[in-house]
Amino acid sequence: MDMKVYLFRRLLQGVLTLFLVSIVIFVILRVAPGDVADLIITGGDGSSTGATSQEREELRQTLGLDRSLLRQYVEWSWDMATLSWGESLFTGRSVWDDFFRKLPVTLQLSLMGLFIAVALGVPLGVAAALKQDTWMDYLARIFALGGVSLPHFWLATLLLIAGVRYFTWSPPLGYESVIDAPWRNITQFIWPALVLGYSGAGLLSRMTRSAVLEVMRQEYIRTAMAKGLQTRAIMGRHTLRNALLPVITVIGIAFAALVSGSVVLEQVFVLPGVGLFLLEAVKFRDYTVVQPIIVFFAAWVVLVNMTVDVIYTWLNPQVRHG
Numbered sequence: 001m002d003m004k005v006y007l008f009r010r011l012l013q014g015v016l017t018l019f020l021v022s023i024v025i026f027v028i029l030r031v032a033p034g035d036v037a038d039l040i041i042t043g044g045d046g047s048s049t050g051a052t053s054q055e056r057e058e059l060r061q062t063l064g065l066d067r068s069l070l071r072q073y074v075e076w077s078w079d080m081a082t083l084s085w086g087e088s089l090f091t092g093r094s095v096w097d098d099f100f101r102k103l104p105v106t107l108q109l110s111l112m113g114l115f116i117a118v119a120l121g122v123p124l125g126v127a128a129a130l131k132q133d134t135w136m137d138y139l140a141r142i143f144a145l146g147g148v149s150l151p152h153f154w155l156a157t158l159l160l161i162a163g164v165r166y167f168t169w170s171p172p173l174g175y176e177s178v179i180d181a182p183w184r185n186i187t188q189f190i191w192p193a194l195v196l197g198y199s200g201a202g203l204l205s206r207m208t209r210s211a212v213l214e215v216m217r218q219e220y221i222r223t224a225m226a227k228g229l230q231t232r233a234i235m236g237r238h239t240l241r242n243a244l245l246p247v248i249t250v251i252g253i254a255f256a257a258l259v260s261g262s263v264v265l266e267q268v269f270v271l272p273g274v275g276l277f278l279l280e281a282v283k284f285r286d287y288t289v290v291q292p293i294i295v296f297f298a299a300w301v302v303l304v305n306m307t308v309d310v311i312y313t314w315l316n317p318q319v320r321h322g
Contacts, residue, residue, distance in 0.1 A: 010309065014302035021298040022080070022291070026073050029287055080295065086288045088281075095289050098277065099296075105175060105273035106266070109196065110259045112189055116197025117204055117254055122247065124201070125208025126240070132213065140205060147202020152261050155195045156268040173270045192265040199261070200254040207250045211243040245312065252308030256301040 057066070067075075079086060085095040121144075128140035163169045171191040178185040215221060216239055224234045263275030270276075274293060281289035 007306075007310070010306050014299075014306060017302055018295060018298055022077065022295055023073070025291055025294045026076065027069075029285065029290060030069060030072075076291065080292060085292050088289055089286050090284050095292060098289075099274065099293065102272055102274050102277050105271050106259065106262050106275060108178070109189055109192055109262045109265065109271065109273065110255065112193035113196030113200060113258045113262070114251070114255050116193055117200025117258070118251060120197065121201035121204025122208050122244075125205040125247075126212055126235075128205065128209045129212035129216065130235075137209075140209070144202040144205040144209075147198045147200070148206070149202075150199070152195055152199065153264045153268060155198065156192065156265055159191060159195065160268070171269065175270075175272050188269070188271070192262075192269045192271065196258055196261055196265055200258055203254055204247065204250060208243070208247050211246050212239060215239050215243040248312055249308050252304050252311075256304040259300055260297055 083096065085099070087093060088095055088098070091098075124140045124143065128137045131137050160170060163171070172184065172188050175188060176184045221234060221239060262273060263278060265271070266273045266275035267279055274296075278290065278293045280286075281293070
């Protein structure tokens, strides 16, 4: 299939995915029990106020909640397409401005987590494959299984509790810009990045091990060994070059997962990123904040997957997309 046709089809699939995600999140927020107008009137704490039914209805009209769901969705979709995300229902600030002020925090955490995942997972997977069925292989598999199985929030909580209880230490909480205070910024991000990267490293380690073992069983590898080529040359020229192709796909998937996984860690380590922004908005059912952020995460996954597909095809021109 022609590359342009393939990219066009993938783009249409991505647009359809975002469309379905937008419908799901729009409907869920509006059929959930409770009314955002009541939350605004009570300040979000559920306390009773002296607001009358007329005042509540006037607030619903101001927010546009009295309109039909179809009209609300069409108007919101147009605002999303024109990047007019409106204002927060609770803070009154521009959602667009708040989002892009918090986005660098999430991206930094995700990129640091990805770097740690690749730096740990890929070499560990290669070593496990070369030392198959030895103590190193078993240790690497246990490490990988833990990374895949243990939840982010549990590891982060365990890190905080163990540090305080046994070492009277806790990681610095809060946020300092990397431009204003580089060292303090690194000390704030390294611990959540390690937790985030550990799960990615487990996935990459298992995938790398399987890919390397599969390539090492091929006939051309056996032929190279029979010719007396050095192990380093065989690994560098033949094995890794072919084994890392499927690993690239997993790296892309892991990066998309790390961005969404940062939501919980930002809450635990008090990092003012998009994840913490989203959790606070969900708590108060702030439609104008929750909806665009969810669509952003979905768009991020679609974009990363498309990029990985393009890179995979570029590295291996023999791939044919059906």
